[in-house]
Amino acid sequence: MSSTEPTGANGAAGPAGPAGAATPRRETVDVLIVGGGPAGLTAAARLAPRVAGRVLVLDREADAGGIPRHSDHPGYGLRDLRRMLSGPSYARTLVARAAEAGAEIRTRAMVTGWSGERTVEVTSPEGRYEVAAGAVVLATGARERPRTARRVPGDRPQGVLTTGQLQNIVHLHHGTVGERAVVVGGELVSWSAVLTLREAGCRTALMVSRYPKAESYAAFTVPGRTVLGVPVATRARVTRIIGKGRVSAVEIEHLDTGRRRTVACDTVVFTGDWIPDHELVRSAGIDLDPHTLGPRVDPALRTSRPGVFAVGNLLHPVDTADIAALDGAHVTEQVLRWLAADGRPGTGEGVPILAEAPLRWIAPSLLRPDSPAPARNRLLLWTDAFVRVPRVTVRQDGRVVARRTLPWPAAPGRVLRIPSSVLRDVDLHGGPVRVSVR
Template structure:
């Protein structure tokens, strides 16, 4: 274990990494986030700065890891000004910008959604290959373990229907997420299919919004509008 670390990403798990590093005797020297503020909840960001005393470099990315055989420092650049500086460290922890655990699906030739990088699925969690279903963090980037487990509960009935000979449907309505959303999951709606797991679609945003408003359009017509009391932020999936 090193003695001084830079953490890339400002999500909730980034602060968890900071705590783990301190307990292991490694000082978290800096958190680096490409966004105007760290992506985690405000209370965790405040605790990270005041209790853990870890500074946050916002609108910043790592441009170079310096060292041979062992990390000695990282070079970071401000995304707006281009100004660069070097931060001494012997450890770099990458915690952000997740992708699904999709290796088996990709190698099996299952169609992937270009936004999530997980298998393209419908609300029954069917994939493009008949008899193959996907659930949890295979379908989309990171979600909490209990939600992934509920995906498994949701898909069990659909697997049973398949085993009893229910044919694979062919038609469906493709859902597309528009900016500032990066992706939506699942991506296919079909008449007669069940509602998605937990009765909700998942979305991932690239922007902060204190009172997010989501609008659904079809063929130029507004289907519905919803206002959420919970803030939206990068690094957090929304239902």
């Protein structure tokens, strides 16, 4: 299944439409992957040798590889490649593997919408065109919420960034930032921002977290405080940004006492607080999970649209790059099953899986009768509270389905993983499944 279908004579554009615009050409591929980050590239590398036709990856950036391209520090590749690489090395490795496997990687290609059930509209420097596919894998990832989305008041000076913007300036464009920064958030990505600031010659004066302790693992927080000399203000938030032209200070409020103080800085970096890049999901009318804000999927990573799958941090914002990559590996067999079934949809509407407070979301959030085990036999959850010894309870229709005590803590800012075996006794024709942690 592979072709390019010009819509006019000699491969030119077809007849003009009502508004006088030419009808775009159409390509047909076996598998279309939207997004060239770790999840999309891993899926491409696994699928390309196993399908008869084309596997095409579309990425809107100038270079494929996703966020690791401009995250120039070690820590990538442990779970999927079994070795530790820097972000850029990891990205280059995944791009090379996908290309060597036979996948076509096309950059500067923005998927702008849908013109059919599995046909997308693309805009690139070469013009507009459509791609029709036997199966579509959405791997568009997630992004940090900027200051505007967090509704932080104050002045509108220069020097207010997200981690992604900061790393792009420093690692890709070798630009400069300020000399003294405040980092908002205490997640893993927050310490990544600290390292990037340090490389740019900018000292982190303060890290601000609204939780009782910084969300990241102690393995990062302790060295960050002692070796890098970064103080962490917990149970605090930024209430105002001050500065004309350039940031000059931020106002910090303690959440328990209400006391406020001003911290001088010339750079503010908003980190974490992730949201999926879900525009294509919404425009397709694909069912959204109201808690992750990504598409609702079952353990086979199937969305509500037949033949459209979703992987990586589009589903669980946000997990590490190697876990996103393993989603790409997991979806391979599911896509092949779909192609082999020649377009027959999966069976059953599915049983919803719901997370109860203090859990914010769970992924996957749907269980179908023909579902396989999820990737790595794990359910992924996000918590808004620290629980030192999590006791997991699974209920359905008023009965306890499973109980499990975990040997690792639940903490905000990082994904909690629980064995998917807790769903073993779920009635696949029953009511919603509710997962709680105490």
